[in-house]
Amino acid sequence: MKTQSLKQGETYFLNLRFLLIVTVFVANAIEPLIQEMGGLHQIFLWILTFHMPLFVLVTGYFAKSGLMGDIGRRTLTQIGLQYIIFQSIYSVLDYTVFQVNGIHHSLFAPYLLLWFLASHICWRLLTISMHKLSPFQQIVISLLLGVLVGYLQLDGVWLSISRTFVYLPFFMIGYHINFSAFLNNITRWKRTGAALVSTGIFVIIGLWGMNLPVGWLFGNMTFMQLGHHEWYAGLFRLALYVLQFISAAAFLAFVPMVESVITDLGRRTLYVFLLHGFIIRLANTTGLYTHIQGTTDAILLILGSIALTILLAQPFVRRAAHPLVEPSVHWVVSLENKAFRRSL
Numbered sequence: 001m002k003t004q005s006l007k008q009g010e011t012y013f014l015n016l017r018f019l020l021i022v023t024v025f026v027a028n029a030i031e032p033l034i035q036e037m038g039g040l041h042q043i044f045l046w047i048l049t050f051h052m053p054l055f056v057l058v059t060g061y062f063a064k065s066g067l068m069g070d071i072g073r074r075t076l077t078q079i080g081l082q083y084i085i086f087q088s089i090y091s092v093l094d095y096t097v098f099q100v101n102g103i104h105h106s107l108f109a110p111y112l113l114l115w116f117l118a119s120h121i122c123w124r125l126l127t128i129s130m131h132k133l134s135p136f137q138q139i140v141i142s143l144l145l146g147v148l149v150g151y152l153q154l155d156g157v158w159l160s161i162s163r164t165f166v167y168l169p170f171f172m173i174g175y176h177i178n179f180s181a182f183l184n185n186i187t188r189w190k191r192t193g194a195a196l197v198s199t200g201i202f203v204i205i206g207l208w209g210m211n212l213p214v215g216w217l218f219g220n221m222t223f224m225q226l227g228h229h230e231w232y233a234g235l236f237r238l239a240l241y242v243l244q245f246i247s248a249a250a251f252l253a254f255v256p257m258v259e260s261v262i263t264d265l266g267r268r269t270l271y272v273f274l275l276h277g278f279i280i281r282l283a284n285t286t287g288l289y290t291h292i293q294g295t296t297d298a299i300l301l302i303l304g305s306i307a308l309t310i311l312l313a314q315p316f317v318r319r320a321a322h323p324l325v326e327p328s329v330h331w332v333v334s335l336e337n338k339a340f341r342r343s344l
Contacts, residue, residue: 008257009061009179014266016255017058021269022309023051025276028113029305032289033298040298042206048217049201049247056167057248059120060127060174067124067175076121077329083110083117085324086274090114093278098285108159113277115160115220122164123171135176142169143241147234150223157220166219169241170248194253201247216240265313271325272312279308 027047034041066075090111094100110118130138142165149156149165156162205212215221216236223233256262283289292301311317318325 006179008183011259011263012179012255012257013058013061014263015257015260016054016252016266017269018262018266018313019255020051020055020058021266021272021313022306023047024055024113025272025309026302026305027051028276028280029283029301030298032284033292033301037298038206038210039295041210042202043302045205045209045212045214045217046202046247048214049205049244050198050251052167052219053170053244053248054251055116056119056123056170057174057177060123060171061177063124063127063171064175067127072124072128074329076124077332078327079117079121081327081329081332082274082325083114083121085327086117087111087114089324090277090281093281098281100281100285109157110160113273115157115163116273118160119164119167122160123168126168127172127175135172138176139169139172142172143238146241147237150226150234150237152222153224154222156222156225160220162222163219166237191253194250198247198250198253201243201250265310268313268315268318271317271321272309274325275312275317275321276308 027044030037030040030044034044066072084107087107087110126142127138130141133141145165146167146169149162152161154161213226215226217240223229223236226233228236292298
């Protein structure tokens with residue numbers, strides 16, 4: 001029974017992971033147009049209310065099987081190598097090919113989407129450091145840290161410090177979630193109600209929420225950067241947490257429970273995540289967005305983003321990009337072992 005529950009949980013969260021990477025690609029693809037097209041702005045804000053919180057939650061769920069011991073150390077090493085490799089590649093391409101200005105080219109300032117890798121390392125280390133506390137205590141502490149980090153008088157981008165703590169509660173929830181209990185509470189009527197709530201949030205954003213400051217939803221800025229120096233600024237983040245928890249829970253209604261083609265695609269979302277930035281950069285530098293003028297063009301852009309998500313999640317992409325996306329850590333482990341033996 002436990003094995004069956006684990007299998008069901010894996011299937012469900014792989015399905016969710018694929019749907020989320022679709023929203024990540026779509027959001028990044030439409031972002032350059034949100035100031036010109038109200039409909040795309042509405043879609044963008046709606047996606048931001050749930051996609052990263054849930055993506056971090058899914059990451060926490062899959063981390064529970066390999067957080068400690070040799071597997072945990074190897075995973076941390078691989079994430080570190082991924083970060084160094086793609087931070088270097090994106091920076092070099094920005095200098096030479098894309099010629100983008102205004103980017104902090106530093107290993108201490110994660111490049112755009114690479115903040116997720118830097119934060120992932122920290123989430124794992126923070127979870128390990130709190131392993132003696134109860135799940136409830138870990139989640140409460142994470143929420144407090146998510147609020148308190150906003151009061152720091154610094155740029156939240158450096159070392160991805162802001163997003164690390166802002167999204168830490170979602171990682172903790174994913175790590176401790178009991179899928180069997182979750183499954184027992186899911187009924188047809190609850191899924192229908194949740195779907196209506198998610199749709200309602202989308203409608204409400206279109207009617208009253210278009211002026212919602214995007215900086216709050218990104219989670220990468222401190223209160224100082226957001227222009228809030230009030231002592232009660234943390235209450236705004238708590239209110240945002242409420243919105244994100246509701247929107248994230250409601251979106252779960254759209255996730256299929258059964259294994260299908262998207263389950264397999266969900267196993268390779270890392271490739272989509274790390275590689276789709278090149279496509280977005282190329283679209284920007286080639287002037288693609290100047291040709292998108294109306295609703296039809298916007299729909300084609302969204303459909304193209306979905307198609308490219310599916311393409312990047314194909315096995316042949318994994319075979320070709322595997323050395324970069326999932327670099328071998330054996331040589332690093334070998335060096336560590338040699339250094340350890342020499343120290344004895």
